[in-house]
Amino acid sequence: MALRRHTAEDSTAQGLNRCRGVFLDRDGTIIEEKGYLNDPEAIELIPGVAQAIRLFNYLGLKVLVVSNQSGVARGYFTDATVEEVNGKLEALLAHEGARLDGIYYCPHHPADNCVCRKPEPGMLLQGADELNIDLPHSYLVGDKGADIGAAHRVGGKGILVLTGYGTEELGGCQGDPPDFVARDLLEAAYWVLIQEGAERRHEMAIKKELLEILACPKCKGDIILAKKGDGLICKTCKVIYPIKDDIPVMLIDEALPYKEKD
Template identity: 50%
Template sequence: MKRPVVFLDRDGTVNEEVGYLNHLSRLRLLPGAAQAIRLLREAGFAVVILTNQSGPARGYFPEALVHEVHAELRRRLAAEGAELDGLYVCLHHPEAGCPCRKPRPGLALRAAEELDLDLSRAFVVGDRWVDLALARNIGARGVLVLTGYGRGELEYVLPQKGLEPDLVAEDLLSAARLILSRRA
């Protein structure tokens, strides 16, 4: 049976937004992120990170760093009893036109196929308009967190883009609790 899923953005949602995460020393989990992932998984959701990481394509740092950051992110989450079902990354330049770069649905569709996920019971949680547009593009519910770029996106960007979140949460832990209270 296909599982419901919560897709998470990485930067500004699970870990601190620092611009380009160009060194492992800059990785910091946001408070409550591991607990949120644990709660969602305990409730039967798959939890999958979908992230755009164009730094290597722009020449800012090597692709190997992205993989090193993801390994460390998984390690830190595991140390707090949280595990991801998947972590999918688009490494392409924004102008490459690839189908996997959010808000395009490529990463979500690949995850759904590989992990047997039910997109009709999906949520997308993030701090940027691309996360809400992705939710719209795959028929999921979009949750804006006010961490990272969230507050500015809510006030300035979303109205210009004609996007409205289904839910707004202070942070990922609050988002998890909202999702669990509105579970389909």
């Protein structure tokens, strides 16, 4: 078996109740793209990723990392190195209260024609099988066209982030366009929140717990609920994000200017 797996804790599947999942690319999506990263100490979280993953956790979505690591096949580093980097990543996120349900990677070379290197969906299929995930109602967030391709092969939604290689890749995925283009993982998480909110409105009311997780998608700072309850305010950016049908719309392009009245 070529796929490697590492999971946080026992994520027992709950009977027939399939859960939705968010698959996350690693390099350029969760952590800064460094080109064949082989040093756990060099990991740099992209701003806002812990808040994004905490939101996925809050929404009850399983969070699985799916990463192409051809550096193993190329002889740049070993499986042990990948496991070490992944373990460190998991610890850094856990330190910020963000939980991963599984980490998968493909160690093969593109020329190996394996079933797991994205855009092939092998890692998604394995994760879905092991964690009882409903793939057509799941999401994949990544910075490459291959990420979007993998999402679409299993009938899920693909979100391209503009971190990592995202800006360069944007033009290249015209043939198979992403369902949404987000500036980064945090904004991607807010798009997921809107999709999930549309289907599960009754669960979405702005609760205190949700307010504590939400951060401004621009500056990643704290937001406060507007007195009328119709928006979320970032005082630093001087903007208000609307709340529509009880769903916070925390997208940068939807923000309205906010003037503080004194």
